[in-house]
Amino acid sequence: MADVLVVENVVKTFGALRAVDGVSLSVREGEVFGVAGPNGSGKSTLFNIITGIPFHADSGRILFDGTPIERMPPHAICRAGIARTFQTETDFETLSLFDNVKLGTVYGHARGMSEEEQRRVTRETLEFVGLGGDHDRPAGDISVFDKKRLMIASALATKPRLLLLDEPASGLTRPEIRETSALIRRLSETGVTIVLIEHVLPLLLTVSNRLMVLNFGQVLTEGHPKEVVKNEQVIEAYLGKRGDHGRDAA
Amino acid sequence: MKTLVRPPVIARALVLIALLAVPLVVEDQYIRHTLVVAMLYAIVAANWDVTLGFAGIFNFGHLAFFALGAYSAGMLTKKFGFPTWTGIPFAALVATIASLIVCLPVLRLKGIYVVLVTYAFSQLCYQVILNQTEYTGGTFGLVLVPPLEVFGYSFRSAGNIPYYYLALALLVVSTVYLHFVIRSNLGRSIIALRDNEAYAISRGVALARQRFLTFGASAIFTGAAGGLYAQYLRTASPDMFGFAFVTFTLAMLLLGGIGTMWGPIIGAFVFTFISEAMIDLKEWRWLIIGTLIVVVLRFFPAGLLSLVEQIGERLGRRLQPAAPVPAPERPGSG
Ligand SMILES: Nc1ncnc2c1ncn2[C@@H]1O[C@H](COP(=O)(O)OP(=O)(O)OP(=O)(O)O)[C@@H](O)[C@H]1O
Ligand SMILES: [Mg+2]
Numbered sequence: 198m199a200d201v202l203v204v205e206n207v208v209k210t211f212g213a214l215r216a217v218d219g220v221s222l223s224v225r226e227g228e229v230f231g232v233a234g235p236n237g238s239g240k241s242t243l244f245n246i247i248t249g250i251p252f253h254a255d256s257g258r259i260l261f262d263g264t265p266i267e268r269m270p271p272h273a274i275c276r277a278g279i280a281r282t283f284q285t286e287t288d289f290e291t292l293s294l295f296d297n298v299k300l301g302t303v304y305g306h307a308r309g310m311s312e313e314e315q316r317r318v319t320r321e322t323l324e325f326v327g328l329g330g331d332h333d334r335p336a337g338d339i340s341v342f343d344k345k346r347l348m349i350a351s352a353l354a355t356k357p358r359l360l361l362l363d364e365p366a367s368g369l370t371r372p373e374i375r376e377t378s379a380l381i382r383r384l385s386e387t388g389v390t391i392v393l394i395e396h397v398l399p400l401l402l403t404v405s406n407r408l409m410v411l412n413f414g415q416v417l418t419e420g421h422p423k424e425v426v427k428n429e430q431v432i433e434a435y436l437g438k439r440g441d442h443g444r445d446a447a
Numbered sequence: 448m449k450t451l452v453r454p455p456v457i458a459r460a461l462v463l464i465a466l467l468a469v470p471l472v473v474e475d476q477y478i479r480h481t482l483v484v485a486m487l488y489a490i491v492a493a494n495w496d497v498t499l500g501f502a503g504i505f506n507f508g509h510l511a512f513f514a515l516g517a518y519s520a521g522m523l524t525k526k527f528g529f530p531t532w533t534g535i536p537f538a539a540l541v542a543t544i545a546s547l548i549v550c551l552p553v554l555r556l557k558g559i560y561v562v563l564v565t566y567a568f569s570q571l572c573y574q575v576i577l578n579q580t581e582y583t584g585g586t587f588g589l590v591l592v593p594p595l596e597v598f599g600y601s602f603r604s605a606g607n608i609p610y611y612y613l614a615l616a617l618l619v620v621s622t623v624y625l626h627f628v629i630r631s632n633l634g635r636s637i638i639a640l641r642d643n644e645a646y647a648i649s650r651g652v653a654l655a656r657q658r659f660l661t662f663g664a665s666a667i668f669t670g671a672a673g674g675l676y677a678q679y680l681r682t683a684s685p686d687m688f689g690f691a692f693v694t695f696t697l698a699m700l701l702l703g704g705i706g707t708m709w710g711p712i713i714g715a716f717v718f719t720f721i722s723e724a725m726i727d728l729k730e731w732r733w734l735i736i737g738t739l740i741v742v743v744l745r746f747f748p749a750g751l752l753s754l755v756e757q758i759g760e761r762l763g764r765r766l767q768p769a770a771p772v773p774a775p776e777r778p779g780s781g
Contacts, residue, residue: 250648289642289643296635308651351650
C-alpha cells in the first residue's frame with residue numbers, strides 16, 4: 198500500500214543536544230505504526246516537527262501524501278489531514294467538552310461542513326471515544342482519562358487521514374489502558390492511519406503493525422513488533438530500563 | 448477560571464424596560480446625560496472585552512478606536528460637510544480599519560510587548576491629531592461638531608431624548624452582536640486560542656486570520672460609539688487618547704468581570720454613577736475609586752457580576768422553602 202507519511206533524515210537540535218538526529222521512516226496507509234524508546238529519545242520531538250507545533254525540523258524532508266510539509270504552517274498541516282494529541286493533558290479549559298471537539302470540525306481537515314453537520318460529527322465523535330453524558334461541562338473540570346479521550350476526540354473531529362497519538366495511555370489505570378487499547382483498535386478500523394508513541398509496551402505490541410525504536414534521537418531498529426522486542430540492542434537500550442512498565446500494565 | 452455567566456433573562460428584560468422608561472419618568476436632564484455616557488462606556492468596555500478578556504490579548508489601544516471614531520465622525524461632517532447621518536457609520540469604518548492596522552504588529556508579539564505596541568499606536572494617533580490642527584483643532588479639540596440630524600429632525604430636540612434612545616439602541620444592538628460573536632465559531636476559536644494557542648493551531652485554527660477578525664470585531668461598535676459621542680457632546684478632544692480614559696474603562700471591565708458578556712456593561716453603569724456622585728470630591732475621587740477597585744478585586748476577583756450571582760443564589764435559596772413544592776429537609780439551614 199501507499200505511504201501516507203514519509204520522513205527523510207529529519208534533524209532537530211536544541212543547542213548541543215541532537216534531540217532528533219537523522220530519523221527516516223515511512224508509514225503505510227491504514228496501519229498502526231508504533232514508536233518506542235527511552236525517555237528523552239526524541240519521540241515527542243518527532244511529532245512536533247511533523248506537525249510544526251511548536252517548531253519545524255532544522256533539516257530533512259517530510260512528505261504527506263507525496264506533498265512536502267516540512268515548511269507548511271502548522272494550521273495548514275492540520276487542514277491537510279494530520280492531527281495529533283499531546284503527551285500531557287491539553288484542553289481548552291473554559292470551553293465545554295462539546296466546543297472543545299467542535300473546534301476541530303470547524304477548522305480541521307473536514308472544514309466547510311454546515312453547522313448541523315458540525316454538531317452531528319461533534320456528538321458522534323464524543324460518543325465514539327466514550328464520552329457520554331453532559332457535553333456542556335467545562336473541559337477543565339473532567340478527569341485525566343476523560344481529558345485524554347477528549348483530546349483524541351478533538352483530533353478525530355478534524356477528520357484526519359493521519360493521527361499521531363503521543364502516549365495516550367500514560368498515567369492511566371489498568372482498566373483505562375484496556376479501554377484506550379480498544380479505542381485505538383476501533384480507530385484503526387475506521388481506516389485512519391495511526392502513529393502511536395507509547396511506553397506501555399503490551400498496548401504498543403498488541404495494536405501496532407510495525408514498531409520503530411528510537412534511542413538518542415536515532416532509529417535503533419524497526420520491524421515487526423514481536424521481532425523488535427527480541428532485538429538485543431533494544432533490550433539493552435530500552436527494555437532493560439523500562440521493563441517494569443511492561444509488567445504493571447498488562 | 449472564566450465561564451460565560453450571565454444574569455437571568457428576567458433581570459436583563461427588567462433593566463431594558465427601566466432604561467426605556469427613564470426619559471418618560473425622569474425629568475432630570477443630568478441623570479439622562481449620565482445614562483447616555485454610561486451606555487457609551489458600556490459599549491466601549493464590552494467590546495474591549497473581546498480582545499482583552501475573551502481573546503486574552505493585552506490590547507491597550509482600544510480607546511484609540513473610540514477616539515478615532517469621534518474624530519472621524521466629527522471631521523467628516525464638520526470639515527467635509529457630509530450629511531450628519533454618515534458620521535456614525537464612517538466612525539465604525541475608520542475604527543475598524545485602525546484596528547486591523549494595530550493588529551499587524553500584534554501578530555508577532557506576546558504579553559507586555561503587546562501592551563507597549565498597542566499603547567504606542569494610541570499615542571501615535573494622538574500626535575497626529577495634535578499636529579493636524581487645521582482638521583482636528585489640535586490641542587483644543589474638534590469643537591462645534593454638527594449634531595445628528597435625520598430628515599430634518601434634530602436629535603437635540605426634546606432635551607436630547609433622541610440621543611438617549613439612540614445610545615440605548617446602539618447598546619442593545621452591540622450587546623446582541625457581541626452575544627452572537629462570542630457564541631459563534633469565531634468566538635469559540637478566540638477563546639480556544641486564549642486557553643491554549645498551540646493546541647488551537649493544531650486543530651486548524653489560523654492564528655493571524657483569527658487575530659484580524661478579533662480586532663475588527665471589537666472595533667466596529669467602539670468606533671460607532673465614538674461617532675455618537677462626538678455628535679452628542681459636539682466635540683472630540685485629544686484627552687480621549689489619554690491614560691485617564693484607558694484606566695477608567697479598564698476599571699469598568701475589571702470591576703464588572705473581565706471575559707464575561709455582562710460584566711463590563713454592569714461595570715460601566717456602576718462606575719459612571721459612582722464617579723459622577725463623587726465629582727465634588729475632586730482629587731479624592733480617584734483615591735476612593737482606586738480603593739474600591741482594590742477592595743472589589745480582593746473579595747470578588749471575578750468582578751461584580753459574580754457578586755450579583757452570589758446574591759442571586761442566596762436569595763434563591765432563601766426563597767426555596769416558601770415554594771409550594773415541599774422543600775427537601777435541610778437540618779440547620781437558615
Ligand atoms: N523545547 C525544547 N527545548 C529544549 N530541549 C528540548 C525541548 N523539547 C525536547 N527537548 C529535549 O529533547 C530530548 C528529546 O525530548 P522528547 O520530548 O522528544 O523525548 P521523548 O522521547 O518524547 O521522551 P518521553 O518518553 O519522556 O516523552 C530531551 O532530552 C528533551 O529534554
Ligand atoms: Mg514524549
